Amino acid sequence: MGTTIRCSECPLRELAMFQPIADGHRSMLESLRLAQQYKPAGATLISEGQVDAPLFTLFSGWAYRFKTLRDGRRQVLNFLLPGDFVGLQEKVADAALHGVEALTDVWLCPFRRDALWQIHSGAPELGYAITWLAAHEESLIDENLLSVGRRNAAERIATLLLVLYKRAAALLDSVPPEGIEFPLTQQLIADAMGLSLAHTHRTLRVLERMGLHRIRDGRLQIVNPRSLERLADIWADGQPAIRPLI
Amino acid sequence: MGTTIRCSECPLRELAMFQPIADGHRSMLESLRLAQQYKPAGATLISEGQVDAPLFTLFSGWAYRFKTLRDGRRQVLNFLLPGDFVGLQEKVADAALHGVEALTDVWLCPFRRDALWQIHSGAPELGYAITWLAAHEESLIDENLLSVGRRNAAERIATLLLVLYKRAAALLDSVPPEGIEFPLTQQLIADAMGLSLAHTHRTLRVLERMGLHRIRDGRLQIVNPRSLERLADIWADGQPAIRPLI
DNA sequence: CGACGTGTTGATCTCTCTCAATTAGAGTGG
């Protein structure tokens, strides 16, 4: 796990959820890429206000984007899973308008600073894919905004668990009976859903007691998907069948 | 106001806030464009769940994107002003995940369904601009999510007024003393900030009594920008100096 | 072993919601 994996051997691409890519495009990406980087859990990947932020694809592990107010109140904007493309927003602003932090140990595939333009100009298909990814991430945030603005605590948490479960499960060949890896702390759930820690905890307890889900040893099981979905009120399951990977 | 304005004579482009564009690109856009469309205030531009949603640039007027829950609770995701590019998200999903409604009478510059790909493949600079716009809109929603998740009612409303004021003012040569056009109802402000109508009204009153702003006859004046900014706790004023226009 | 992070829980408080009316202005039809 110390050496750089070549794009031509990228295991992420093996997954059915990612679009196939032409060999030419694959090698182009490889030429724009730098060596893979490892960062431990808790590491800052992009700091709020950072001027020359990196551009990378999350290769493994979980991370999250967030914003904070001066007095310390923090809002998690969304969670990042393998395959997510990070740093786009920094390219439209002088400085990063949000921070990104590793939630677990992560590996990144960083790109050269000029990669965004190189990709657009050299491979329109991939440029289109980047636009796609940007629009897709926005749709995730839209869903979060709906949660935080209009759902009550139980509904918010049900929605979050469900959405994260589906996203994480899509990256697995099959979901083990103990459920998926789920590294979120209650504080993080609270910060993502605009709730206090205490209320998040109590609400989590209620859902668990109702037999909707279970979180044990850093793993999440969805016990009663039907009820959770009814609570969350999600239609259009949100998860596209297949997506690009840059 | 009944005839289609040619892109080569587009008055929006005259504004300093929009990037200049090469003649070739301008004519390309023109070839991908359909006739301008007028829609009255309240018209549905894209309905939630719509399958083959249009792609357009808002030419004049205000609109907003929103999502609703089955029981009718509604969350406004963001407001759209002239120059905003709409319908990108619909291209990454089978169906529109949100609705778009005209807030005032509007004029649209709709594009052919295949325009997105044509632009990316035929003019990478414009493809890049589209990615830019997508990332920029996401940053607006990030700010909204921070508001709704972590700011109290007064802070939320201060933030919204300030941000909308700046965006709208940037589209004007100069701001008249009566302030900018401001067509939002209190219900809409409530739905955007995740508040109830009653509390929105009371909070608006408080801010006005404190001498921070004034809303009269559909116009918004910022009376005390300093205090509003302190309340809103906005750094990095968020508004890029110059942006693309598709 | 003490420090620290995370989970857990009780008691209290308050911001914001809900429900209910009332007012004001614009538009419509007779």
Added chain:
DNA sequence: CCACTCTAATTGAGAGAGATCAACACGTCG
């Protein structure tokens, strides 16, 4: 010109979801 309707703004009273504050438990780790 006036009744009628509708939308948006306005306001009061009461209720409640969720915040805040304060402990305590438990496991890990240097």
